[in-house]
Amino acid sequence: MRRESRLQLRTVDVARESGYSVQQVRDLERLGVIPPALRATNGYRAYTAHHVQALRAYRGLASAAGPVVARRLLAELFAGAALAAQRDEPTTSLAEAAARIGAVHVRLARERDEALRAREALRAIQGEARSDADADEAAGGTMTITELADALGVRTSTLRFWEQEGLAVPERVTTLRARRYGTGAIREARIVAALRGSGYGLPAVRDVVATLRSDAGDGIVEGIDAAERILGRRLDQIAARSVALLRAGADLAAVLEVDPRS
Structure with missing residues (x-):
């Protein structure tokens, strides 16, 4: 994932843009469904627009395959991407995401x-x-x-x-x-x-x-x-559900191409 600077958003901003509540945003971050937020100098969470896209990807995946499958899929993808970044290794997240999304399309x-x-x-x-x-x-x-x-x-x-x-x-x-x-x-x-x-x-x-x-x-x-x-x-x-999955795939690709922690 290439690193890009992004405008920082508050939790309430992300909630408003994504359609989730503030508590849901925090819970989904805790579950690894979206990448972890940075911490601002005042200690508050600092999100980016890509966190909003990650939440939209989750919504689409949950509609297409169910919330349990969506949570597991996204958590595994983001955990794998973070581990690759820590090791300074090439990430396979996009290829893996394409394969996982493709499998859901096949089921549908x-x-x-x-x-x-x-x-x-x-x-x-x-x-x-x-x-x-x-x-x-x-x-x-x-x-x-x-x-x-x-x-x-x-x-x-x-x-x-x-x-x-x-x-x-x-x-x-x-x-x-x-x-x-x-x-x-x-x-x-x-x-x-x-x-x-x-x-x-x-x-x-x-x-x-x-x-x-x-x-x-x-x-x-x-x-x-x-x-x-x-x-x-x-x-x-x-x-x-198929349309929701198409949109989720586009949002997920955009998130995986950019490191939101930059």
Whole structure:
């Protein structure tokens, strides 16, 4: 990191510019999330504009990957940069930061792909639900728990857990107590698998399944539409997190290129 002189800022100035409170600024400095401040002749902390950028980088990273990941990532980067400076060694902070930020981008891209695949699956189910052939299928076809698990790419224990939670409840063959899933339960299981595979928790999935079973109106179509809206919000959230990560990367690069203690 090259050394440059910067206008000194008070803690209250940094708080105002970054959107954090004075105490939060001090806490994040103590945790190593931002580089340590210099001390002015009067003993007070002396920050620079790059501390503000470091806090903005933290905000973006926290939005994209969560505060725990953001705190650990920044603390490790700044600690490594400080150690390299003490030893008068070349710093690898920028390269490491690029790699770490890139890994978060990869995770977000994976989440987006999962949500898109789930949405495609829902639309396929929706097409089946609205087709005339669907009524004929409802007259007969069933699947065993093993067949359904294979079709969905999940374990049979997962289907049993969904059953315990009131999701995708099968019919039972009374003589053997074997689980058999009718068309409605199969459809529910496919929707549950799509939402769970995209990272949604049980409460949101229960709401969708409840709509599927609704007596008011076309519960099937309404339930699938509700699931699509959930996935739409998920995709919007992933897009917002990706934008926050792009901004965080730019702020972090600016901080790592300059030593704020100069």
